[in-house]
Amino acid sequence: MCTTYLATELVREFEDYDLIGNPRLVRLNPNVPWKTRGNGAISLLLGKGQGRKKKIGQIGKKSIHAYHFGVNLSAEKSDFERVCKVVDRLAVFDDENTNPGIVIFDRKPSESFYWHTARGIVTLEGLDFLVEPTFKKGWKNGRGQIGATAAVAWKPKDRTYEIIAYRERKKWGNKRKIDEASVISMDNKFFSTFNNYDYEEKHMAIAPNSPCPVLFGIRGDLELALPKAMKAVKSEAIDRWLIFLTNQGTDDHIYDYTIGNLKPFNSVRSVGVVSRNPEMLEGGHLVFRISSSGYEVDCTIYEPAKKFREIGAALRIGDIVIVYGGVREDPFTINVEKIKIEQLADYMEKVSNPKCPTCKKGMKSIGKGQGYRCVKCGTKARERDAVFKPAKRSISEGWYEPPVSARRHLSKPLKRMKIG
Numbered sequence: 001m002c003t004t005y006l007a008t009e010l011v012r013e014f015e016d017y018d019l020i021g022n023p024r025l026v027r028l029n030p031n032v033p034w035k036t037r038g039n040g041a042i043s044l045l046l047g048k049g050q051g052r053k054k055k056i057g058q059i060g061k062k063s064i065h066a067y068h069f070g071v072n073l074s075a076e077k078s079d080f081e082r083v084c085k086v087v088d089r090l091a092v093f094d095d096e097n098t099n100p101g102i103v104i105f106d107r108k109p110s111e112s113f114y115w116h117t118a119r120g121i122v123t124l125e126g127l128d129f130l131v132e133p134t135f136k137k138g139w140k141n142g143r144g145q146i147g148a149t150a151a152v153a154w155k156p157k158d159r160t161y162e163i164i165a166y167r168e169r170k171k172w173g174n175k176r177k178i179d180e181a182s183v184i185s186m187d188n189k190f191f192s193t194f195n196n197y198d199y200e201e202k203h204m205a206i207a208p209n210s211p212c213p214v215l216f217g218i219r220g221d222l223e224l225a226l227p228k229a230m231k232a233v234k235s236e237a238i239d240r241w242l243i244f245l246t247n248q249g250t251d252d253h254i255y256d257y258t259i260g261n262l263k264p265f266n267s268v269r270s271v272g273v274v275s276r277n278p279e280m281l282e283g284g285h286l287v288f289r290i291s292s293s294g295y296e297v298d299c300t301i302y303e304p305a306k307k308f309r310e311i312g313a314a315l316r317i318g319d320i321v322i323v324y325g326g327v328r329e330d331p332f333t334i335n336v337e338k339i340k341i342e343q344l345a346d347y348m349e350k351v352s353n354p355k356c357p358t359c360k361k362g363m364k365s366i367g368k369g370q371g372y373r374c375v376k377c378g379t380k381a382r383e384r385d386a387v388f389k390p391a392k393r394s395i396s397e398g399w400y401e402p403p404v405s406a407r408r409h410l411s412k413p414l415k416r417m418k419i420g
């Protein structure tokens with residue numbers, strides 16, 4: 001089931017503790033082959049709050065607060081059993097990619113574990129190198145413990161927030177009632193939010209497509225703006241809401257790799273020169289090739305990215321690009337998440353055939369690629385003697401990204417890149 005809903009149930013269960021900081025929703029490497037769709041994990045820091053607190057949610061009539069600071073407490077076996085009970089009650093184990101895991105730490109595991117799980121492949125054996133959790137449990141293949149550990153290990157540098165509003169239980173599985181016009185006006189009014197509405201596909205990106213308890217989620221840079229943004233959306237009744245601290249939209253998964261060093265399942269930023277013109281494959285996927293230092297790699301913009309493919313299709317040999325994306329194993333290709341066209345190659349286009357230097361008349365082509373000949377005196381000319389002018393390109397240098405609906409949770413939207 002939706003992991004974030006589980007967080008609200010844990011908040012309810014552990015009323016006898018204080019929440020220190022927001023619950024965290026942490027997304028991990030989107031290219032791991034055995035992940036769930038969102039590859040997310042949640043973590044809560046429970047203890048005894050100190051000093052100021054802020055409202056971060058509402059469950060039914062009850063306001064949920066989080067303290068800025070607090071005293072850590074050691075977890076008891078009974079705490080662990082309470083967590084297990086909540087997971088057992090809510091987890092849906094049917095999907096083969098749903099492999100829940102719980103970890104409880106009295107001390108934070110190394111931050112590097114987060115970076116490994118956000119950017120690469122971490123196995124259950126990889127967990128052995130860590131501070132041992134005080135308590136742990138894995139269901140099915142147990143891999144959920146990896147994400148859970150990463151969510152605890154995360155020390156935010158760049159960070160965003162997501163306010164998630166949930167549906168009343170009786171509505172689960174039914175069509176969501178959200179007023180589209182109110183989502184568009186919210187998107188225009190709250191500048192610090194992002195990925196709300198897909199203007200290209202006319203799609204409310206705040207609402208999930210799955211039958212989960214989430215009504216909608218609004219992402220943004222400013223926590224303070226989110227409750228108002230939520231209220232600006234006209235919708236069916238909201239059963240509960242909670243503001244998560246997240247790594248969504250931060251590009252934390254991206255790491256610089258030269259083309260010669262690319263490995264499957266990594267998320268990369270690579271610079272290269274277009275070395276083969278784009279080609280549209282069956283199924284509507286667009287492929288172009290880039291090279292650097294003698295190495296080459298294909299880059300694919302998949303069909304769901306819709307109009308973003310037109311950017312790829314306009315690239316030509318010699319263009320310099322910076323490609324962001326996940327490396328796929330088979331076929332070996334970068335699944336493009338974002339692209340910066342650093343430099344467009346100068347292309348010349350033919351204006352007319354060359355003129356005969358003697359007769360001053362236009363010459364005729366001998367055949368494709370074979371040059372020209374004067375019909376009157378027989379003088380020959382080469383292909384490149386024709387009259388050329390700089391070609392006008394259909395794209396400009398700069399940044400491009402897929403429409404909102406086709407973006408990854410972790411991808412930093414251009415809107416955020418301009419802010420920060």
Ligand SMILES: [Zn+2]
Nearest residue numbers: 356359374377
């Ligand atoms: Zn001539």
